[in-house]
Amino acid sequence: MSTTATRISRQITKHELKQRTLLIASLLSLPVIAIVAISVGPASVNLLDVMFQKSITELQVNIITDIRVPRMMMTMVTGAGLAVSGVILQSMFKNPLADPGIVGVSAGSALFAAIGFWINASIGFAFIPYSLSIPLMAFFGAVFSIALLFAIAGESGQLQTNLLVLAGVAINTLATMLLGIIILLVDDSTLRQITFWNLGSYAGIGFTQFAPTLLVVVIGFFFLWRQRRALTLLSLGEKQARTQGIKTEKLKLWSLIATAAIVAVCVCFTGIVGFVGLVVPHICRMLLTSKLSILLPFAAVVGGGLVALADIAARTINMPEELPIGLLTSLLGVPFFIWLIRKQRGIR
Amino acid sequence: MLCNNKNHFHHEQGKCDMTIRKVLISLMVCAGFYSIPVLGQQYKIASAGGSITETIYALGRESVIVAVDSSSQYPASVTTLPQFGYFRQISPEGIISTGATHVFAAKGFGPESAVEQLSSLGMNVEIFDVPRTVPGLHTMIRQIGAKLDAATESEALIASIDKDIATIVKKSTQSRQTTVAFLMSVTDHGLRAAGQDTVPHLIFDTLELTNVFAEVNGFKSVSPETLVVTPPELIIIPSHQVEGLSTSDICSLQAMKLYASAKGCNVLIVDPLMFLGMTPRLADAMQIVLNELK
Numbered sequence: 010m011s012t013t014a015t016r017i018s019r020q021i022t023k024h025e026l027k028q029r030t031l032l033i034a035s036l037l038s039l040p041v042i043a044i045v046a047i048s049v050g051p052a053s054v055n056l057l058d059v060m061f062q063k064s065i066t067e068l069q070v071n072i073i074t075d076i077r078v079p080r081m082m083m084t085m086v087t088g089a090g091l092a093v094s095g096v097i098l099q100s101m102f103k104n105p106l107a108d109p110g111i112v113g114v115s116a117g118s119a120l121f122a123a124i125g126f127w128i129n130a131s132i133g134f135a136f137i138p139y140s141l142s143i144p145l146m147a148f149f150g151a152v153f154s155i156a157l158l159f160a161i162a163g164e165s166g167q168l169q170t171n172l173l174v175l176a177g178v179a180i181n182t183l184a185t186m187l188l189g190i191i192i193l194l195v196d197d198s199t200l201r202q203i204t205f206w207n208l209g210s211y212a213g214i215g216f217t218q219f220a221p222t223l224l225v226v227v228i229g230f231f232f233l234w235r236q237r238r239a240l241t242l243l244s245l246g247e248k249q250a251r252t253q254g255i256k257t258e259k260l261k262l263w264s265l266i267a268t269a270a271i272v273a274v275c276v277c278f279t280g281i282v283g284f285v286g287l288v289v290p291h292i293c294r295m296l297l298t299s300k301l302s303i304l305l306p307f308a309a310v311v312g313g314g315l316v317a318l319a320d321i322a323a324r325t326i327n328m329p330e331e332l333p334i335g336l337l338t339s340l341l342g343v344p345f346f347i348w349l350i351r352k353q354r355g356i357r
Numbered sequence: 358m359l360c361n362n363k364n365h366f367h368h369e370q371g372k373c374d375m376t377i378r379k380v381l382i383s384l385m386v387c388a389g390f391y392s393i394p395v396l397g398q399q400y401k402i403a404s405a406g407g408s409i410t411e412t413i414y415a416l417g418r419e420s421v422i423v424a425v426d427s428s429s430q431y432p433a434s435v436t437t438l439p440q441f442g443y444f445r446q447i448s449p450e451g452i453i454s455t456g457a458t459h460v461f462a463a464k465g466f467g468p469e470s471a472v473e474q475l476s477s478l479g480m481n482v483e484i485f486d487v488p489r490t491v492p493g494l495h496t497m498i499r500q501i502g503a504k505l506d507a508a509t510e511s512e513a514l515i516a517s518i519d520k521d522i523a524t525i526v527k528k529s530t531q532s533r534q535t536t537v538a539f540l541m542s543v544t545d546h547g548l549r550a551a552g553q554d555t556v557p558h559l560i561f562d563t564l565e566l567t568n569v570f571a572e573v574n575g576f577k578s579v580s581p582e583t584l585v586v587t588p589p590e591l592i593i594i595p596s597h598q599v600e601g602l603s604t605s606d607i608c609s610l611q612a613m614k615l616y617a618s619a620k621g622c623n624v625l626i627v628d629p630l631m632f633l634g635m636t637p638r639l640a641d642a643m644q645i646v647l648n649e650l651k
Contacts, residue, residue, distance in 0.1 A: 051454035068453070071478050076450050140469040196554075196575040197541075198445075198465045205446045205468070212448045213470030329451030330427070330442035
């Protein structure tokens with residue numbers, strides 16, 4: 010008996026060691042990815058040049074400080090935000106296919122962004138600068154979707170998970186249908202703008218876009234982090250969570266608001282960056298654990314790192330052209346994900 | 358090379374003559390170029406948009422172009438220049454890395470945040486409207502000419518384009534009875550046709566031909582039945598939409614079958630930039646249409 014207990018204890022210790030090693034290794038990889046992201050690009054200037062060369066031009070410094078640094082930070086923050094949102098939604102809905110798209114936030118953003126492009130091409134926004142119009146519209150689209158979700162699925166303060174999923178499906182379908190109508194109505198030039206927005210891009214990201222994104226993602230993350238124990242209980246079943254004293258309706262409501270806010274702010278500046286919210290949580294679970302206290306920070310690190318790596322690839326594969334980031338996140342993540350699935354099945 | 362497009366384009370002598378004439382004008386104005394400082398500055402231009410690039414070439418100022426976007430495909434020599442992606446989805450650093458001091462771009466250059474970032478880094482960004490009218494083309498040529506110290510050349514180019522168009526229209530034996538259509542895409546999923554406010558419609562209208570999709574605005578999905586009810590004498594399709602397909606392949610597509618069986622496979626594959634962009638080759642495009650209708 011004691012031998013078995015010792016063996017189990019050893020296995021637990023080994024597992025914990027593996028968890029810690031992976032978490033630390035992934036954390037350490039972030040600065041390395043950041044340095045690479047800042048050092049490579051179509052303009053021949055890197056971080057070392059800026060730090061040690063005296064003959065460096067102001068433009069070269071600006072390329073690093075105004076283009077590469079905010080862009081690298083934005084990729085990490087949005088990647089982290091989308092991955093954390095995926096973890097929460099999958100856990101809350103107990104649905105492995107849940108991602109920011111399941112509650113209709115992404116589709117709502119895409120629809121309102123398309124409306125924004127349409128208005129810009131026809132009458133224009135009277136009081137909003139052109140560059141702010143699309144991010145604002147996309148953000149409102151996300152907020153509108155989540156409000157609609159609560160209006161459809163919520164009744165007398167009750168939020169049933171299965172009804173939320175169904176309402177999300179309805180919102181997605183409605184938004185996709187309306188987007189289709191807009192695509193039919195707009196001119197060719199606007200159609201292309203909508204298409205490119207939906208492919209996602211970090212071109213043109215500066216500190217102006219990064220600052221509000223960081224603020225919302227950090228606040229959202231810490232809120233969700235504080236709720237990790239309650240969310241873990243919720244994932245085991247609502248009844249069980251209630252018996253443990255968790256106010257499940259309130260928890261679901263605020264967790265959904267937090268994830269929607271994170272996704273809205275991530276998507277509104279960069280467009281739709283697919284794959285991260287859906288698959289990164291699975292990768293992290295397969296590599297480590299389903300325990301939210303470890304999974305949340307690990308998913309944030311992996312999501313941030315993956316999007317930053319994808320952006321490096323997007324900028325450098327065909328310099329000075331740029332590839333859509335959404336394609337690259339899938340290209341980098343899917344083979345690894347397939348390898349993990351096969352490994353779990355015991356196929357080598 | 359200026360008259361040498363892909364083999365499947367229908368090339369007629371008239372079009373080549375006009376292109377050669379424009380090249381000669383360009384060469385003449387080029388002769389004095391190197392002695393003319395461009396507004397006293399050293400211009401290194403990243404040109405974004407096929408119409409803009411072609412206009413700079415037609416004004417004889419091609420030596421100032423250091424990079425182009427992927428929609429700039431004419432003349433052939435432009436493809437040897439560094440490319441920085443599609444003009445609607447540019448990377449600011451990609452453009453800066455080309456060493457350009459100025460960006461000359463067609464309206465739609467973006468995304469907007471990237472344009473703002475370029476400007477904030479000291480890049481001079483000039484955006485030109487490309488309206489789909491002949492006076493609009495004049496304005497664009499004049500604006501580009503003014504920026505490149507080529508006012509005389511731009512007036513000469515405009516006069517040449519106007520003269521060519523007037524000659525073509527005068528010689529035309531076609532009337533409003535002649536129906537034509539421009540299909541932006543032809544697939545088994547359906548058709549996307551050019552209506553009002555498009556370059557193909559401008560070409561048809563100037564030649565006094567009837568666009569069967571004139572009731573549509575812009576490029577829109579249309580019913581294949583229209584081709585049967587009002588079968589056009591000629592259907593024009595841009596080459597990039599039918600890569601690898603012959604005209605008989607196109608006419609055997611479901612959306613085209615009935616039209617082809619009733620009217621024959623009257624399909625003309627054309628250079629997309631010439632027919633979709635507002636370029637100094639507008640008269641060449643008109644000549645191609647007329648030659649095919651003959």
